[in-house]
Amino acid sequence: MAISGSQSSLREANRALIVDTIKKFGGLTQVELVAATGLSPATISTIVKELLGGGIVDTQSTTRSGRRAQMVTLARRVGLVAGVQFGHRHLKVALGDFGRTVVAEQTMPLPVDHRSDTGLDRAALLVVELLERVGAPIDELLTIGLTVPAPVDVSTGEISVHGIMRGWDGQQLGQVLSERLARPVVVDNDANAAALAEHELGAGRGYQDVVFVRMSYSTGAGIMLGGHLHRGFAGTAGEIGHVQVDPRGDICRCGNRGCLDTVVSSTALLDLLRGSHGDLTLRDLVSRALAGDLGCRRVLADAGERIGGVVATLAGTLNPQLVVVGGELAAAGEVIVEPLRQAVLRHVAPNTVAPLEVVPGELGEQAEVTGALLLALRATDVASDYETISAPPDDPSSPERTDRTASATLPAPAPERDTT
Incomplete structure (x- = not known):
């Protein structure tokens, strides 16, 4: 009886492992499931058939390395x-x-x-x-x-x-x-x-340590360390929009003075153009910059440089493999990404073993x-128990x-x- 119970528990554990792995990656072939779980091909094949019969997973044909394979995904039901x-x-x-x-x-x-x-x-x-x-x-x-x-x-x-x-x-x-x-x-x-x-x-697929910089109506960063989100105590890690860049600057929403957001927020950027361009939206700013408007390009380039200086301090502290740039302003592409990249690389210690990359999001x-x-x-x-659902x-x-x-x-x- 003990042996039977142990075998049953092991089977349940293997079933749960396969379901959790499929959930994590969205879908894998049986060969990929073997690599991801460490289970034998025979065990994977048997349990996938059980899950398919119970309506927990679906399979569909796909191609991997030029060969046909069956992709296993969790069922819509x-x-x-x-x-x-x-x-x-x-x-x-x-x-x-x-x-x-x-x-x-x-x-x-x-x-x-x-x-x-x-x-x-x-x-x-x-x-x-x-x-x-x-x-x-x-x-x-x-x-x-x-x-x-x-x-x-x-x-x-x-x-x-x-x-x-x-x-x-x-x-x-x-x-x-x-x-x-x-x-x-x-x-x-x-x-x-x-x-x-x-x-x-x-853009961060395959990297363990990634900083994501979100440039929009305000500026913030998301931090992945060792493949896991790092939020900090009470969730304030990555709040680079509230790093002081001008001790005599304007009062920020957070109550401090001269935060990065006071100089690169949408309000601050659009205010710079109001006298020469009239009332614009953030989307207008980006589209005109892409169309070659020199004033809009200058505003975005300067913003990228200011943000990059703050990101460099964060990167110097965390030593990520990759900085990914996103948010509404990133739609301007290299107009803003290149000045940000140059500012980051100019201020971080040059790592000859694993140079830091700064790339746009995908x-x-x-x-x-x-x-x-x-x-x-x-x-x-x-x-993971097909009888349950x-x-x-x-x-x-x-x-x-x-x-x-x-x-x-x-x-x-x-x-x-x-x-x-």
Whole structure:
């Protein structure tokens, strides 16, 4: 009996390991599962067949190194997660599955200094609308990832520095949204979420130590150390927008004087151009710079240099392998990235063994909401026992859910890069 029990426990542990590994990477072939789990090919094959029969995984044909293979992903019936991203002037919501496929998304403009109560109400409504769009009941939604442009204490879901988002202080944001949708919610800073997304799916794939710099209406950084998010105590790690760069400068929202955000925020940059260019938006600034407007290019180049000087101090302290640059301003490409790169490399100690790289992000405006989805996926426990989630098939008279909306598959993570 003891032997039988041990064998059963081992089988359950192996099943859970395979499911967790598929969840982590979004989808793997059986050969890749062998490498990722250390289990034998025979064990992988047997358990994948069991999970496939129980409706926990799906398989589809793919090609690896010129050879046909079967990609194993978690089945859609396992459930969906939602990503909610609040920007300074917009709200973006996306639904995704465990294959890391975005099945629906929507963006809504928001007024400046929008408040938490109305913002979270709108987010809840958008989540419900997207579920209806793909024909999924609320029960199919498992977890929600929520990001905001402010430091967050992830243990409470509260913004940890008051004044940065007016009307949001003192609110347990995850609890508030959870009460509206009756689903668990994880909350984090948007730069942290974007750092996670770029690390797993974008420019940071294969690197262990990455700093993501988010240049937008304000400036922040997400830090990956040893492949894990480093948030610091109460979530204030990476708040480079509140590093002092001018002791006699303007008062910042955080209450200090001369923070980086007082000279490179959207308000500061657009104010520089108001006399010569009139009232512009951040998007106008970027598009005109790309079109060759010298004034707009100068403003962005100077901003990149100022940000790069602060990032250099962070890089000198943490010694990352890679700095990834993203956010709305990064859409200007090398107009702003090159001055930032030169400022960073000018001020960090030259490492001849592993030179620091500074590169643009690959996920663009999708980085933050993609990170919110990844946070939700990470926080979701997936049953590995097929009897736990087996259910009768859907009503044959209802249309197939996956055909009800266009889907975009996120790239799979790459193997670790040899940086020696």
